[in-house]
Amino acid sequence: MWDDETRYAVIRGKDARYDGHFVTAVLTTGIYCRPSCPARTPARANVTFYPSAAAAQHAGFRSCRRCFPDDAPGSPRWKVGQDVASRAVRLIDDGVVEREGVAGLARRLGYTERHVSRVLVDELGASPQALAIAHRLHHARTLLETTAMPVADVAFAAGFGSVRQFNDAARTAWALAPSEVRRRAGARASAGPAALELRLRHREPAAVERTLAFVGARAVEGVETWDGAAYGRTMRLPHGSGTVTLAAEAGHVRARLALADVRDLGAAVARCRRLLDLDADPAAVDEALAASSLLAPLVAAVPGLRVPGAVDPFEMVVRAIVGQQVSVVGARRTLGAMVTRFGEEAPAPADGLQRVFPSPEALADVDPTIGLVPRTRWRAISTAARAMLDGSLDLGPGADRAEARTALLAIPGIGPWTAEYVALRALGDPDAFPAGDLVLQKAAGLDARALAAAAEDWRPWRAYAAMHLWTAVTEGRIS
Numbered sequence: 001m002w003d004d005e006t007r008y009a010v011i012r013g014k015d016a017r018y019d020g021h022f023v024t025a026v027l028t029t030g031i032y033c034r035p036s037c038p039a040r041t042p043a044r045a046n047v048t049f050y051p052s053a054a055a056a057q058h059a060g061f062r063s064c065r066r067c068f069p070d071d072a073p074g075s076p077r078w079k080v081g082q083d084v085a086s087r088a089v090r091l092i093d094d095g096v097v098e099r100e101g102v103a104g105l106a107r108r109l110g111y112t113e114r115h116v117s118r119v120l121v122d123e124l125g126a127s128p129q130a131l132a133i134a135h136r137l138h139h140a141r142t143l144l145e146t147t148a149m150p151v152a153d154v155a156f157a158a159g160f161g162s163v164r165q166f167n168d169a170a171r172t173a174w175a176l177a178p179s180e181v182r183r184r185a186g187a188r189a190s191a192g193p194a195a196l197e198l199r200l201r202h203r204e205p206a207a208v209e210r211t212l213a214f215v216g217a218r219a220v221e222g223v224e225t226w227d228g229a230a231y232g233r234t235m236r237l238p239h240g241s242g243t244v245t246l247a248a249e250a251g252h253v254r255a256r257l258a259l260a261d262v263r264d265l266g267a268a269v270a271r272c273r274r275l276l277d278l279d280a281d282p283a284a285v286d287e288a289l290a291a292s293s294l295l296a297p298l299v300a301a302v303p304g305l306r307v308p309g310a311v312d313p314f315e316m317v318v319r320a321i322v323g324q325q326v327s328v329v330g331a332r333r334t335l336g337a338m339v340t341r342f343g344e345e346a347p348a349p350a351d352g353l354q355r356v357f358p359s360p361e362a363l364a365d366v367d368p369t370i371g372l373v374p375r376t377r378w379r380a381i382s383t384a385a386r387a388m389l390d391g392s393l394d395l396g397p398g399a400d401r402a403e404a405r406t407a408l409l410a411i412p413g414i415g416p417w418t419a420e421y422v423a424l425r426a427l428g429d430p431d432a433f434p435a436g437d438l439v440l441q442k443a444a445g446l447d448a449r450a451l452a453a454a455a456e457d458w459r460p461w462r463a464y465a466a467m468h469l470w471t472a473v474t475e476g477r478i479s
Contacts, residue, residue, distance in 0.1 A: 007049045011035045017203055017283050019072040023050050025061045032056035037067035051075075054134035055125025062175045070138045073201050074273070076281035080430050080460065082401055084109060085123035088116060089131070090397035095266040097132035098159035099238055108398050136160055137173050139266045144178055145185035146196050149262070151178045157262035196259070198269065199252040202278040205286075205304030208248040210471060211276050214308050217474075218319075218328055221336040222343065225352040234346050234356045235271065235311050237264035241346055243353050244272055253278065260347055274397070274428055277306035285430075285461045289468065292457060294444060298468040298477070305471060307463045313395035313426035315357045317384045317408075320418045320425075321377050337372055360385035380413025387411065395426045424463045433462035443469040443478045 002022075010018050016036040025032040026042045032050065033039065050056040053063070053070050063070055078089035087109055091097075096105050105128055106113040117127050124131065140158035143149055149157065155166035155178075170178050202208065216226030225232040232245040240260030247254045255272055259265065273279060282304040289295045299305075310316040318338070323331040342362045343355035364385040368378035387393035393407045394400070404427055408419040417436045424432035434440065435452035444451050458465040472478040 012041050020075045023056050023069050025056050031064050032061040033064040034067045034069040034072045052124040054131045057173045058126050058130045074279040079279045084119045087398040092131050093270040094397045102128045144182045196257045198255045201252050207302050207305045211306045211308050222339045222355040223357050234353050236356050239263050241356050271311040274309040285464045298472050309428050310426045314360050316426035320421045321380050360388045376413050383411045401427050401429050431460040431462050440469050443473050
């Protein structure tokens with residue numbers, strides 16, 4: 001656990017690797033900043049530190065207009081952790097409080113509202129509602145600066161209950177009215193009320209091009225596109241569907257979003273960040289894996305490699321089941337036929353993006369004799385669909401990963417490899433490791449038992465180790 005002297009040393013060094021880990025509040029100006037803020041470093045006596053932007057806002061500080069601390073990558077702690085606070089933050093980022101309230105957040109976590117609030121105040125210095133307000137303000141600023149939506153529409157799209165509530169929150173956090181934020185940015189008309197272009201920040205180093213190539217190589221016709229540089233796909237979101245195109249640029253990922261309902265902006269951004277693992281801490285991962293003689297040259301060759309996630313956990317379950325002992329090309333062909341037969345047509349089809357991946361409802365009662373995949377796999381897919389619909393299988397951002405693995409393994413037709421692959425991609429578990437994978441075994445030169453034993457030294461980053469091995473084989477660095 002860091003102390004304040006260590007944090008002060010970090011802000012003196014203006015090290016961007018620690019953006020998102022904490023914020024610095026300057027007592028003399030009433031402003032809070034990210035650690036790498038380019039402004040002159042304040043005297044030690046004039047600063048205090050908070051674990052989150054929401055905590056700084058709650059204490060009465062406003063966001064810096066030079067470094068925009070709300071736009072920093074999320075803390076890797078909340079991505080990695082399995083404690084209540086980590087699961088709660090992932091759910092808040094996905095917009096659960098806006099959709100279901102604090103009561104819904106507590107229900108998903110399996111605790112009382114009072115307990116969840118106490119945990120978040122202790123860990124992040126802010127209540128669930130304060131964290132949700134910070135989340136709404138971040139996305140409201142995006143809408144103000146990148147669209148010509150009326151301010152009242154921005155307020156409701158971001159999740160505020162009224163324009164007055166939005167105005168009050170904006171003045172507290174920014175010391176500016178929403179209309180002033182728009183005027184400073186220069187309002188730009190968008191292609192439509194829900195067409196947006198965003199910059200998704202990440203920590204360096206970041207081998208995002210390889211993550212895009214990984215998901216692009218597995219693109220399913222109708223749902224995804226890949227041209228070698230930009231990856232596009234449709235998404236099923238809480239209030240409708242949407243499309244996104246993602247491309248790596250210097251220091252960020254460019255995201256072009258088109259949403260049926262702008263209330264889904266927060267959820268869409270959170271899912272894109274999970275897909276590309278943009279909140280990872282590459283310095284910590286690379287340092288740990290470089291201690292392995294097997295992995296050290298792979299880490300040196302590709303620093304900052306990320307673990308690709310998923311925008312739809314059920315989709316990843318289906319992909320994993322279909323991909324059992326099948327080539328990537330064969331799996332893509334089968335999934336494309338499945339999408340054509342069971343996927344919904346996208347409300348606003350774009351080039352190559354015509355359909356949304358089938359929902360659990362669409363695959364819950366499929367006749368296993370229809371073909372496409374063996375009957376046992378259809379039964380596994382349908383059982384998983386019904387389990388997600390009745391809540392016995394939770395693979396969402398707030399899921400308990402151990403419970404999710406147990407529920408997956410209880411489904412006939414899902415074995416350890418499939419469960420670990422789903423944990424790696426759908427659950428975002430940084431320690432997931434499918435030791436039974438034949439490519440991993442070949443790359444490491446070890447059988448399954450020996451590989452599992454060797455991988456114990458790679459905890460808690462075994463998913464990143466798997467990606468290094470897979471990537472090295474794909475690129476021909478390991479034959």
